[in-house]
Amino acid sequence: MSKRLMKGNEAIIHGALTGGATHFFGYPITPASEIAHAAAQYFTLAGRTFLQAESEVSSINMLYGAASAGARVMTASSGPGIALMAEGLSYMAGAELPCVVVDVQRAGPGLGNIWPEQSDYNMVIKGGGHGNYRNIVLAPNSALEMFEFTRTAFALADAYRMTVFILSDAYIGQMMEAIDISGEMLKGERKPWALYGDRNSRNNLITSILMNPELQQRHNEKLQHKYREVEKQCISFEQVLTEDAEVIFVAFGISSRICMSALRALRARGIRAGMLRPKTLYPFPGEALASLAAGGGRTFIVVELNDGMMADDVRLAVGSEPMLLRYNWLGGVVPTVDEIVQRTLQDLQKEA
Amino acid sequence: MIKHQKPEAFYDTFERKGHDEKVTHYCPGCGHGTAQKLIAEAIDLLGIQDRVIFHSPVGCSVFSYYYYDTGNIQCSHGRAPAVATGVRRTLDDAIVISYQGDGDLAGIGLAEIMHAANRGEQITVFFINNAIYGMTGGQMAPTTLLGQKTATTPLGRTHGRDGEPMGMCEIMEALTSPVFIERVSLSTAAGVMKARKAIRKGLESQIQHKGFSFVEILSPCPINWKMTPVSARKWMKETLEKRYPVKTFRDQITERPEIDTHQRLPWLNDEELIELLQGNEVLPVCSGSGEAPEEQRIKIAGFGGQGVLSAGVLLAKCGISEGLEATWLPSYGPEMRGGHANATVLLSPDRIGSPVVDDPNVLIAMNGPSLDLFEDTVAPGGWIFVNSSIISREVRRKDVHVFKIPASDIAKEHRLLAAANVVMITAYMVNTKAVSVETLRSILPVSVKKQEYVQTNIKIIEQTIAYCRDA
Numbered sequence: 001m002s003k004r005l006m007k008g009n010e011a012i013i014h015g016a017l018t019g020g021a022t023h024f025f026g027y028p029i030t031p032a033s034e035i036a037h038a039a040a041q042y043f044t045l046a047g048r049t050f051l052q053a054e055s056e057v058s059s060i061n062m063l064y065g066a067a068s069a070g071a072r073v074m075t076a077s078s079g080p081g082i083a084l085m086a087e088g089l090s091y092m093a094g095a096e097l098p099c100v101v102v103d104v105q106r107a108g109p110g111l112g113n114i115w116p117e118q119s120d121y122n123m124v125i126k127g128g129g130h131g132n133y134r135n136i137v138l139a140p141n142s143a144l145e146m147f148e149f150t151r152t153a154f155a156l157a158d159a160y161r162m163t164v165f166i167l168s169d170a171y172i173g174q175m176m177e178a179i180d181i182s183g184e185m186l187k188g189e190r191k192p193w194a195l196y197g198d199r200n201s202r203n204n205l206i207t208s209i210l211m212n213p214e215l216q217q218r219h220n221e222k223l224q225h226k227y228r229e230v231e232k233q234c235i236s237f238e239q240v241l242t243e244d245a246e247v248i249f250v251a252f253g254i255s256s257r258i259c260m261s262a263l264r265a266l267r268a269r270g271i272r273a274g275m276l277r278p279k280t281l282y283p284f285p286g287e288a289l290a291s292l293a294a295g296g297g298r299t300f301i302v303v304e305l306n307d308g309m310m311a312d313d314v315r316l317a318v319g320s321e322p323m324l325l326r327y328n329w330l331g332g333v334v335p336t337v338d339e340i341v342q343r344t345l346q347d348l349q350k351e352a
Numbered sequence: 353m354i355k356h357q358k359p360e361a362f363y364d365t366f367e368r369k370g371h372d373e374k375v376t377h378y379c380p381g382c383g384h385g386t387a388q389k390l391i392a393e394a395i396d397l398l399g400i401q402d403r404v405i406f407h408s409p410v411g412c413s414v415f416s417y418y419y420y421d422t423g424n425i426q427c428s429h430g431r432a433p434a435v436a437t438g439v440r441r442t443l444d445d446a447i448v449i450s451y452q453g454d455g456d457l458a459g460i461g462l463a464e465i466m467h468a469a470n471r472g473e474q475i476t477v478f479f480i481n482n483a484i485y486g487m488t489g490g491q492m493a494p495t496t497l498l499g500q501k502t503a504t505t506p507l508g509r510t511h512g513r514d515g516e517p518m519g520m521c522e523i524m525e526a527l528t529s530p531v532f533i534e535r536v537s538l539s540t541a542a543g544v545m546k547a548r549k550a551i552r553k554g555l556e557s558q559i560q561h562k563g564f565s566f567v568e569i570l571s572p573c574p575i576n577w578k579m580t581p582v583s584a585r586k587w588m589k590e591t592l593e594k595r596y597p598v599k600t601f602r603d604q605i606t607e608r609p610e611i612d613t614h615q616r617l618p619w620l621n622d623e624e625l626i627e628l629l630q631g632n633e634v635l636p637v638c639s640g641s642g643e644a645p646e647e648q649r650i651k652i653a654g655f656g657g658q659g660v661l662s663a664g665v666l667l668a669k670c671g672i673s674e675g676l677e678a679t680w681l682p683s684y685g686p687e688m689r690g691g692h693a694n695a696t697v698l699l700s701p702d703r704i705g706s707p708v709v710d711d712p713n714v715l716i717a718m719n720g721p722s723l724d725l726f727e728d729t730v731a732p733g734g735w736i737f738v739n740s741s742i743i744s745r746e747v748r749r750k751d752v753h754v755f756k757i758p759a760s761d762i763a764k765e766h767r768l769l770a771a772a773n774v775v776m777i778t779a780y781m782v783n784t785k786a787v788s789v790e791t792l793r794s795i796l797p798v799s800v801k802k803q804e805y806v807q808t809n810i811k812i813i814e815q816t817i818a819y820c821r822d823a
């Protein structure tokens with residue numbers, strides 16, 4: 001065992017470096033700044049590159065440049081900064097450049113506050129910027145998953161030439177847990193499409209402009225085809241005691257941790273509660289939800305720190321039949337385990 | 353016009369263009385074609401074609417990659433200097449060129465160009481000043497002259513509404529990092545000759561690792577100026593160059609030393625990297641006191657500075673060393689105001705659900721307000737540990753175990769007041785046996801920043817154990 005106790009935000013950087021990341025560009029924002037602090041220390045000491053950009057607009061464009069040059073590159077921010085990156089993320093998608101972006105969500109809209117929300121869901125999962133594009137979105141719910149998801153995110157980004165988001169929140173970022181750093185070191189390889197400033201790569205072109213509508217259409221079809229592949233191959237989720245469950249929580253990130261405790265408390269009271277926790281939000285585990293809904297008779301409770309953004313996707317997946325409840329908290333307020341338990345008990349009683 | 357041979361750095365036929373593959377897409381008399389050809393010739397002359405990565409902006413020159421037989425990146429509007437920075441920081445030997453219009457560079461992209469320049473980014477910027485937005489149909493640019501009519505200043509640019517035309521070389525000159533700053537003009541054949549030289553210098557300074565260079569090229573846009581190519585060049589000479597004097601603003605290529613913008617430390621290999629990441633913080637494996645405890649939901653609270661957060665860290669570390677699952681969550685944001693701090697630690701043999709706890713079964717109260725705040729939340733049958741050096745009142749609850757210890761006094765005796773937190777968690781360990789004090793001893797060396805304090809802490813632990821025994 002070689003375990004260290006560390007914050008989720010710091011675990012991101014440990015995951016990144018063992019995942020082969022070589023470049024970090026970023027701009028400070030609470031509650032994501034600790035990621036930049038850890039990057040400034042570890043990337044620099046490891047002989048990798050850390051640079052503080054003048055804005056998030058610049059950060060994402062530095063990623064665009066470094067990714068064009070074949071680097072495994074990343075940034076980290078929170079809602080207001082991610083919003084500023086929207087155009088750049090769209091360009092990355094258009095030019096099919098791989099990168100990893102961490103969003104440690106805070107409350108909004110506007111400046112909001114630094115407490116956790118999950119209200120960047122639509123912005124990050126549905127694209128955020130202009131045009132028909134997708135990001136792969138991983139949703140860790142522990143410091144360990146902050147480490148592991150970031151570690152593997154770079155390979156995923158390279159494989160599909162896409163942006164991979166780590167969608168976290170202020171609590172998962174602040175929380176400390178044990179991380180084992182003895183795993184295999186991953187590395188990027190030379191990319192046939194990237195620019196290296198040498199003869200072999202001289203004819204490569206990084207661009208997202210296709211002035212001819214037919215060509216742009218063909219390019220979009222290619223992207224869409226890629227996204228369908230991602231949907232086939234990359235879905236990941238966890239099921240907790242769903243087999244016999246009459247109530248199924250659907251939650252990610254910090255909400256899923258609270259639901260985990262809530263479902264245990266409900267089981268202790270004889271309520272057969274379970275949980276489906278998406279680890280990937282795009283691609284979304286819709287089919288798994290659909291098959292849970294198939295037998296009928298189950299109640300789905302979607303617990304989120306937003307106004308029900310993921311619940312819309314759950315509804316799409318399970319169809320109009322099943323009972324679907326939305327438990328939502330906004331503004332940085334995080335529910336207690338007991339609040340969820342009591343509300344579930346009340347709602348089940350109403351149903352009966 | 354004399355037909356010159358195409359430079360090597362240009363493709364023979366512009367296949368990426370898709371039609372009319374022999375000519376550029378620029379309007380007749382446009383300065384972009386001339387400037388780009390000069391750059392291509394300089395690339396030939398300097399023998400750097402394979403190394404060049406050419407950044408095209410958004411603007412009329414967005415399609416520069418039709419022409420340059422070099423590495424090409426098309427950037428978003430105004431951000432080429434940031435993209436070029438990303439490339440520069442990745443490829444040591446590439447020759448990085450950013451080619452930008454005046455809307456792109458002096459308007460939307462002002463922040464990016466200024467910061468790249470200020471960092472002394474090892475790149476060469478060619479700035480095409482045509483005093484107008486070309487591509488989008490002739491709107492006002494930051495460089496548009498006072499009185500100049502454009503699509504968005506139909507009556508002419510005015511000082512009051514639109515501000516003054518911006519001289520980018522003059523602004524650039526205020527920064528100390530750029531090594532070469534020059535403004536040239538394509539208004540006359542002599543001007544073109546000067547431009548050729550400046551372009552070459554701009555690239556040479558990069559080849560010699562001298563830093564950031566900036567070449568502003570006054571360039572005609574006859575279409576949007578609504579002039580013939582000939583009258584456009586005349587207007588440049590007589591009007592544009594009055595506002596934008598053609599000159600060398602700075603040339604320190606020879607005297608400046610080579611710079612290393614990366615300032616990178618040596619690259620660590622896999623083993624060195626693992627060693628760096630593990631630091632000296634890898635936790636020892638400890639056997640604990642035998643039986644796994646029931647889930648410990650511990651709230652530690654006190655003044656900021658009483659080591660509340662680090663006491664939580666020590667507890668979490670002990671748990672991990674004993675093979676338990678552990679989470680630590682600090683009080684956060686506004687909760688921290690007024691100097692209060694608290695940490696929540698969960699220790700469990702099973703996977704931990706919520707790291708947020710509303711019914712702790714252990715409260716470690718370092719000061720009065722903490723006891724007031726959390727006493728009622730403690731689960732019946734739980735424990736409350738009271739720092740009796742500071743808290744004078746009794747615990748009201750009758751359905752919990754209470755243990756009082758003068759933690760601050762014990763710590764003070766060892767001249768380490770900051771270790772009152774260690775007294776408190778030792779008392780917790782001794783009384784509940786949830787984790788072993790032995791474990792706390794073993795993790796101190798990987799937890800205490802100053803090694804000379806390890807021994808003091810051990811002594812404090814011993815005294816606390818004795819106090820608990822006698823209590």
Ligand SMILES: Cc1ncc(C[n+]2csc(CCOP(=O)(O)OP(=O)(O)O)c2C)c(N)n1
Pocket residue numbers: 410411412413429452453454455456457480482484485486487488493
């Ligand atoms: C974010 C964004 N805003 C606006 C535009 C539209 N646009 C394209 S080119 C351009 C102006 C370019 O002018 P300039 O940089 O002077 O280059 P020129 O065309 O004159 O060479 C604008 C506003 C854009 N592409 N992206």
Ligand code: SF4
Pocket residue numbers: 377378379380381382383384412482486487572573574575576
């Ligand atoms: S619009 Fe102006 S800048 Fe653009 S190609 Fe035509 S002449 Fe050149």
